[in-house]
Amino acid sequence: MTHHKSLILPVIIVSLLFSHSAIAKKDYRQSMRDFVISLSKDAKKHRPNFIIIPQNGQELITSTGDANGKLQTEYLNAIDATGRESMFYGYHQDNQKTPVEEREFLRKLSLLNKNNNVPVLATDYCASKTKMDDSYTINQKNGFISFAAPKRNLTVIPNYPAKIHNENTSDITQISQAKNFLYLINGDAYPSKATFIKAVVKTNYDVIIMDLFHNEQVFTQKDINRLKIKDNGGKRLLIAYMSIGEAEDYRYYWQKKWRSHKPKWLEAENPDWAGNYKVKYWGSGWQSIIFGHKNSYLNKIISAGFDGAYLDIIDGFEYFEEQ
Numbered sequence: 001m002t003h004h005k006s007l008i009l010p011v012i013i014v015s016l017l018f019s020h021s022a023i024a025k026k027d028y029r030q031s032m033r034d035f036v037i038s039l040s041k042d043a044k045k046h047r048p049n050f051i052i053i054p055q056n057g058q059e060l061i062t063s064t065g066d067a068n069g070k071l072q073t074e075y076l077n078a079i080d081a082t083g084r085e086s087m088f089y090g091y092h093q094d095n096q097k098t099p100v101e102e103r104e105f106l107r108k109l110s111l112l113n114k115n116n117n118v119p120v121l122a123t124d125y126c127a128s129k130t131k132m133d134d135s136y137t138i139n140q141k142n143g144f145i146s147f148a149a150p151k152r153n154l155t156v157i158p159n160y161p162a163k164i165h166n167e168n169t170s171d172i173t174q175i176s177q178a179k180n181f182l183y184l185i186n187g188d189a190y191p192s193k194a195t196f197i198k199a200v201v202k203t204n205y206d207v208i209i210m211d212l213f214h215n216e217q218v219f220t221q222k223d224i225n226r227l228k229i230k231d232n233g234g235k236r237l238l239i240a241y242m243s244i245g246e247a248e249d250y251r252y253y254w255q256k257k258w259r260s261h262k263p264k265w266l267e268a269e270n271p272d273w274a275g276n277y278k279v280k281y282w283g284s285g286w287q288s289i290i291f292g293h294k295n296s297y298l299n300k301i302i303s304a305g306f307d308g309a310y311l312d313i314i315d316g317f318e319y320f321e322e323q
Contacts, residue, residue, distance in 0.1 A: 026320075028317035028320045028321055029059070029060055029065070029317050029321075031281065031282040031317070032057065032060060032245070032281060032282075032314060032316065032317045033060050033072060033074070033075045034282070035244065035281055035282065035287065036052070036054055036060075036075065036078055036079065036244075036311065036314070037074060037075060037078040038287070038291070039052070039244070039290065039291045039298060039309075039311070040052045040078040040079065041078070042291045042292055042298065043291070043298060043302065043309065046299075046302055047302055049307075050302065050307070050308055050309075051080045051081065051175050051237070051239060051307055051308025051309070052078065052079050052080050052308060052309060052311065053079065053080060053081045053082065053083050053121065053175070053239060053308060053309070053310045053311065054079055054082060054083065054311045054314040055082075055083035055084070055085065055310060055311060055312045055313075055314060056083065056084060056085060056312075056313075056314050056315045057314030057315040057316075057317070058082060058084060058106065058109035058110060058112075058113065059109065059315075060072060060075055060314065060317075061075060061076055061082075061109065061112060061113060061116075061118075062109075062112070066105070066108075066109070067108035067109050067111070067112050071112075071116065076113075076116055076118060079118060080118070080119075080175055080308065081118060081119040081120070081121055081175045081176075082110070082113045082118055082119075082120055082121070083120075083121045083122075083123065083209075083310060084106060084110050084120055084121070084122050084123070084144075085122075085123045085124075085125070086098055086123070086124065086125060087103060087106045087107060087110065087122050087124065087139075087144075088103060088122075088124050088134075088135055088138055088139065089124035089125055089126040089131055089134075089135050089148075090124055090125025090126060090152070091103070094125040094126065094127070094152055095125070095126045095127050095128060095131060097131075107142060110122070110142070110144060111142065111143075114142075114143050114144070117176075119144075119145060119175055119176050119178070120142075120143075120144040120145065121144070121145050121146075121147070121178075121181055121207075121209075122139050122144040122145065122146040122147070123146070123147050123149055123183050124139070124146065124147075124148050124149065125149050125150075125151075125152050126148055126149075126150070127150040127151070129160055131148075132148035132150075132158075132160060132161070133161075135148040136148060136161075136165045140165075140166075145178050145179065145180065145181060145207075146165070146180075147180070147181050147182065147183050148165075149183055153186050153188075154183050154184055154185045154186050155184075155186040155187075155188055155189045156184070156189060157182060157184060157199060157200070157203060164180055164203070164204055164205060165179075165180050166179035166180045167179075167180065167204050168204075168206070168234070169204075169230075169232045169233065169234045170206075170234055171234050171235040172206040172207065172234065172235060172236050172237055173235065173237075175207070175237065175308070177206070178206040178207045178237065179206055180205055180206050180207070181205055181206060181207035181208070181209060182200075182203060182205040182207070182208050182209065183209045184200070184208065184209070184210050185209065185210055185211045185241045186211075187211065187214045187215065190214070192214075193214040193215075193217050193219065193223070196214050197223055197226060197227060200227055201226060201227060201229065201231060202231050203230070203231060204230045204231050204232050204234070205230070205236065206230075206234075206236050206237070207236060207237045207238075207239060208227060208236065208237070208238050208239065209239045209240075209241055209310050210227075210238065210239075210240065210241065211240065211241050212240045212241075212242070212297075212300060212301055212304060212306070213252075216250075216252070218300070218304065219304055220304065221303075221304060221305040224238055224304055224305040224306060225305060228307075237307040237308065238305075238306050238307050239306060239307060239308045239309065239310045240301040240304070240306040240308070240309050240310065241309075241310045241312060242290070242297055242298070242301065242309050242310065242311055242312065243276070243311075243312040243313050244281060244290050244311050244312065244313065244314070244316075245278075245279065245281055245312065245313025245314060245315070245316025246270060246273075246276045246277055246278055246279060246312075246313045246316065247266060247276070247277045247279050247286070247289075248275060248276055248277075249275040249276075249277070250275055251297075253289050253297065263283075263285050263286075264280070264283060264285065265279050265280040265281075265283030265285045265286040266279060266280075266286075267279060267280065267319075278316065278319050279316070280320075281316055
């Protein structure tokens with residue numbers, strides 16, 4: 001018996017060390033790449049032209065996380081555009097210029113996307129007219145499609161500029177054709193779905209990034225078809241916002257019991273956004289909520305008639321790297 005016990009203890013120690021090493025070495029960035037790639041394949045299986053746009057996390061396009069690294073071609077091939085917040089305004093504070101170091105880091109990664117045929121949709125958070133003008137000018141100089149958002153919570157259709165930046169009458173059928181976009185995912189300013197639709201159809205934006213729901217009421221195919229026509233008669237794209245790096249307690253999928261009995265994939269609440277919870281996005285339980293079957297979030301978006309999905313919290317890997 002003594003002989004066997006002496007063998008068991010080293011085996012246990014080695015096993016624990018190996019287990020700890022495996023956890024420590026988990027590649028959270030690759031896990032997010034894999035998630036987006038799988039989601040994209042699932043979407044395009046149902047609709048080949050469905051547009052996939054991850055927001056932030058531009059570091060994922062290279063092996064090193066900067067513009068000098070090796071391109072992650074499978075990830076690049078899985079996405080149709082990339083969204084970037086606060087590249088020039090709003091990184092630390094709304095209506096303030098993004099510091100040079102952060103700006104240049106993001107700009108170089110965004111240019112790398114653009115130069116590899118991945119259009120960049122840039123959202124700056126600024127409200128004063130001179131800063132909005134500057135945001136549009138500098139984004140256009142870099143070849144980015146941009147939107148100057150006067151409110152961080154994305155509740156308004158800006159009344160400035162009076163004429164939409166790069167407004168046009170063209171039919172937009174591909175994201176690469178877009179000259180401008182509206183980011184309006186919070187409908188609180190509109191008391192009903194009908195008033196939201198009425199406000200949006202009066203605009204000439206080439207792309208609308210919006211939510212699948214208005215106060216828990218889903219937009220129907222009829223609603224979406226109406227929203228796809230610009231006020232000047234041109235066709236535009238409708239892209240549905242969907243957070244895949246955090247769970248939101250105001251979504252249809254949320255279960256009250258999770259507060260006391262958390263699923264394995266559910267993590268801490270985001271201290272900056274009440275009701276938003278970090279998730280182990282590589283977990284099968286979470287991913288099955290997002291895509292892979294007829295009742296998934298992605299399938300609801302496709303069934304409603306949206307042209308694509310705007311995937312948020314792609315930079316969720318940072319939370320786990322910092323842990």
